[in-house]
Amino acid sequence: MITLEEIQKRIAEAITQSGMSQTAIANAVNVKPTQICSYLKGRKMPALDTLANLCKLLDVDANYILCQ
Secondary structure, eight states: OOOHHHHHHHHHHHHHHHOOOHHHHHHHHTSOHHHHHHHHTTSOOOOHHHHHHHHHHHTOOHHHHTTO
16 A cells, blocks of 8 residues: 655655755745745645746656656
């Protein structure tokens, strides 16, 4: 079964592995840097449109993030 924690962990891994700053990522996907920090710490999930933009920016397959 897919868990929210697994999805959050994969989002955080993708952000960390990108090597980009949180500010650069936030600017690219049009959210505040504090949102990126929240994704990294597993406190929040991105909205679907933000998730899609993150996947495109970080060159990560959304199916991988969603554990499919």
